[in-house]
Amino acid sequence: MSDIRPRRFPTGPRPAGPSRRTAVTGLLVLAVGTLTACGSTQDEGNSAEALGAAKGSSSQYLQPGNRALTPTLKGTTLDGEHVDIASMRGDVVVINVWGSWCAPCRKEAPELRKLAEKTEPQGVRFLGIDIRDNKTAAKAFERNFGITYPSIYDPDGRTVTGFKQLAPRAVPTTYVLDKQGRVAALSIGPLTYRDFHPIIEDVARERP
Structure with missing residues (x-):
């Protein structure tokens, strides 16, 4: 499998690290602590970087030797x-962490639906984690x-705090788990x- 460089989306600035390993480590360290609610229900405790993650997007691929x-x-x-x-x-x-109250989640929902439609026939499975929500609003979002x-x-x-050091601090956050x-x-x-589609495809092509 060819090496994949970190993909950075143009919708919001993210600080660039000197290497992929450093950047990934920074994201995982950033993930420790309280979940930021998409611009936040706990504004006083949020770092500017965590809030920035909710506004823009940064996608990272981890080499097999760096995976938890x-x-x-x-x-x-x-x-x-x-x-x-x-x-x-x-x-x-x-795995996608989302909430019906989250504007960026509404923005990415059509993208996730398309990803699922294209990759589920190839054996890729999708699972959402709906946080800080009520069922009526969440089910309406899905419909x-x-x-x-x-x-x-x-x-x-x-549920998401069970991720411990991998727990998300921004909503939405999406993980791809290998086999x-x-x-x-x-x-x-x-x-x-x-x-994100090329990342999923590359992980799916890996041998267990």
């Missing part, structure tokens, strides 16, 4: 079904944007189909 195993992730979906990330081991899984993959309902944010259940790529802020 995904912590336990399970819960109940908006439709009342139990889901456990452990049962998805062996598949590439795209309006044609989202058909399941989402864990996480109104108090406990071994490790975080192979992540996007902070609203992603685009054009920029």
